[in-house]
Amino acid sequence: MRRDLLYVIGGLAVLLAVGIGGMTLLNSLAGKKSAGVPAAGGGAPSGNAGIEGWAQSMRAAGYEISYGAVAVKGNVATISDFQLSGPTDSFRWRWSAPQLQVLRGDGGRIALQLSGTQTVSYGPPGAERSASFTARGLQIEVLRNEGAHSTRIEANLTGLSLTPPDGGEMVTASRIQARFTLPDGAGAIPDRSGLSIAIEKLVIPSLQQSVLGKTLETLTAEIEFDRGLPSLKFGSELPAWRAAESGRIKVTRAKFNWGMVNLEGEGVLGFDPAYRPEGVLTARFRNLLPALDAFHVAQRLDPTVRADYYSALMEETALSRSEVSEFTLRLRAGEASLAREGAAPGNGGTPVAAELRPLSLGSIPPLLPLPPAAR
Numbered sequence: 001m002r003r004d005l006l007y008v009i010g011g012l013a014v015l016l017a018v019g020i021g022g023m024t025l026l027n028s029l030a031g032k033k034s035a036g037v038p039a040a041g042g043g044a045p046s047g048n049a050g051i052e053g054w055a056q057s058m059r060a061a062g063y064e065i066s067y068g069a070v071a072v073k074g075n076v077a078t079i080s081d082f083q084l085s086g087p088t089d090s091f092r093w094r095w096s097a098p099q100l101q102v103l104r105g106d107g108g109r110i111a112l113q114l115s116g117t118q119t120v121s122y123g124p125p126g127a128e129r130s131a132s133f134t135a136r137g138l139q140i141e142v143l144r145n146e147g148a149h150s151t152r153i154e155a156n157l158t159g160l161s162l163t164p165p166d167g168g169e170m171v172t173a174s175r176i177q178a179r180f181t182l183p184d185g186a187g188a189i190p191d192r193s194g195l196s197i198a199i200e201k202l203v204i205p206s207l208q209q210s211v212l213g214k215t216l217e218t219l220t221a222e223i224e225f226d227r228g229l230p231s232l233k234f235g236s237e238l239p240a241w242r243a244a245e246s247g248r249i250k251v252t253r254a255k256f257n258w259g260m261v262n263l264e265g266e267g268v269l270g271f272d273p274a275y276r277p278e279g280v281l282t283a284r285f286r287n288l289l290p291a292l293d294a295f296h297v298a299q300r301l302d303p304t305v306r307a308d309y310y311s312a313l314m315e316e317t318a319l320s321r322s323e324v325s326e327f328t329l330r331l332r333a334g335e336a337s338l339a340r341e342g343a344a345p346g347n348g349g350t351p352v353a354a355e356l357r358p359l360s361l362g363s364i365p366p367l368l369p370l371p372p373a374a375r
Contacts, residue, residue: 062087090235
């Protein structure tokens with residue numbers, strides 16, 4: 001189970017990185033300034049000469065680009081056999097698409113539509129992993145807001161079917177949406193950028209026998225990056241970002257519904273030297289008792305600690321008549337644990353929630369296959 005989660009989490013993280021690459025691609029195609037990726041110099045390219053001029057500017061910024069035939073009709077450019085690779089680094093990513101269409105709309109709006117089997121490769125040079133996927137619909141759109149001095153990039157993917165790097169059973173998702181909000185500023189990702197993401201019906205067949213089951217019903221999150229990234233050289237940029245005091249992610253709102261676990265929360269996260277998430281979240285669970293039962297049956301919980309939680313929750317539910325219980329979710333040194341570090345108020349402000357010792361929830365895999373950073 002840990003290996004499957006590692007592949008899925010790592011794969012989604014790399015798709016996010018490729019999404020950022022697509023974002024800079026679209027910004028330059030739209031003729032907008034994007035630090036680290038020079039603008040195309042006047043709108044959407046037309047014909048082979050226009051595409052090649054844009055590609056040369058991307059290559060000058062450190063990207064590798066190749067493509068086949070180009071056909072232009074009206075405001076639509078169709079490009080075949082397209083490949084985009086991130087700058088040379090200790091961590092490489094590459095995206096290949098058999099066909100993409102670039103559509104230019106009113107007001108500087110530009111959209112990228114993809115078709116066919118997409119391939120994403122990522123990892124250290126010589127040890128890359130590859131995953132391929134198809135989708136009923138895959139579109140990335142750029143909208144410029146001059147009044148707010150920002151650019152919004154929206155990605156919408158429906159009907160995902162993904163072959164994992166290990167060649168296991170197909171992973172599917174009904175819908176994945178992502179929205180990047182990039183304020184004007186320096187860097188591939190400027191300071192104070194934001195991201196919202198929503199995933200519906202993510203099915204991982206290899207987790208059929210796990211405690212939570214194979215289907216993640218919904219995951220939504222809204223996050224803010226205090227510190228941005230100067231470039232997309234993840235192998236060299238992420239260690240500096242991680243070590244900086246401002247190298248943190250603010251989770252302003254998150255919801256998660258998988259099997260018997262239904263929670264929402266907020267907090268601040270960073271990464272440890274192995275690039276595992278670490279930090280503290282305030283988590284509000286709805287009807288946690290069935291989930292405790294399931295983990296107990298699977299022998300995943302300390303029986304005595306589980307008994308303390310069960311007893312406290314039964315009493316609190318009776319007193320407050322609420323199925324929602326608030327805890328501290330702590331991620332540290334590759335481990336996740338649940339605790340309550342102070343009494344929570346009940347109806348009328350009367351404390352009814354007892355302080356509870358940590359309950360181990362298991363280990364956390366790295367999000368990206370990067371060499372461990374210096375402490």
